[in-house]
Amino acid sequence: MAADNQNITMCAGDTFIINIPIKDGSGNAVQLTEPVGYWKLANFGNNNIVLSKDTINTSTMTISLNPTTNFWVLQIGLIKDDTLPLTPGSYYQQVQIVDGTSEGVITTGTITINRTL
Numbered sequence: 001m002a003a004d005n006q007n008i009t010m011c012a013g014d015t016f017i018i019n020i021p022i023k024d025g026s027g028n029a030v031q032l033t034e035p036v037g038y039w040k041l042a043n044f045g046n047n048n049i050v051l052s053k054d055t056i057n058t059s060t061m062t063i064s065l066n067p068t069t070n071f072w073v074l075q076i077g078l079i080k081d082d083t084l085p086l087t088p089g090s091y092y093q094q095v096q097i098v099d100g101t102s103e104g105v106i107t108t109g110t111i112t113i114n115r116t117l
Contacts, residue, residue, distance in 0.1 A: 006093070006109035012116045013084040018076040020095060020107055021069070029070045035063045035099045037074045041091045041111060050091065051082055063097075074106075088115040 010016050018039075022030050039061060041051040053061040053076060060077035074095065095107045 006107045007112070008093075008109070009112040009114065010078075010083065011114045012086055012088060013080045014078070014116075015080060016078045016083075018078070020074040020076070021066075022063075022072040022074060022097060022106055030072065032063075032072050032097075032099045035072060035097050037061060037063050038096045038098070039074075039076050039093065041093050044090060044092055047092070050086060083113055084116075086113050088113050 006020070008016070008018065022032070022035070024030050035055075037055045039053045040049050042049045055061050055063050055074075060079060061075065063072055063074050065071075066073050074097070076095075090110050090112045093107075093109050093111050094105055096103060096105050
């Protein structure tokens with residue numbers, strides 16, 4: 001079950017880390033073995049992807065097990081070069097996790113990019 005309305009507001013060019021604990025629909029820890037994460041940012045309306053990251057091809061997105069909470073945590077690092085070229089406005093974000101043959105969308109929401117003065 002996806003956690004909807006995970007909304008973020010930031011300024012173009014900001015450095016920002018999105019932390020997402022991976023939980024089931026009841027809020028419990030999920031058992032994963034070799035998870036891969038995919039994050040996409042798209043324009044509303046036409047769904048054109050303007051930015052994407054995954055845990056395979058980028059060092060700014062990771063999944064790791066927090067031994068204290070026993071939750072897997074997905075971290076998406078946004079750097080200046082990711083957001084500075086984006087037109088200010090609201091974008092749709094979606095995160096998908098694949099673990100072996102299981103896959104699912106774990107969060108959706110809006111990222112609003114404000115202009116930088």
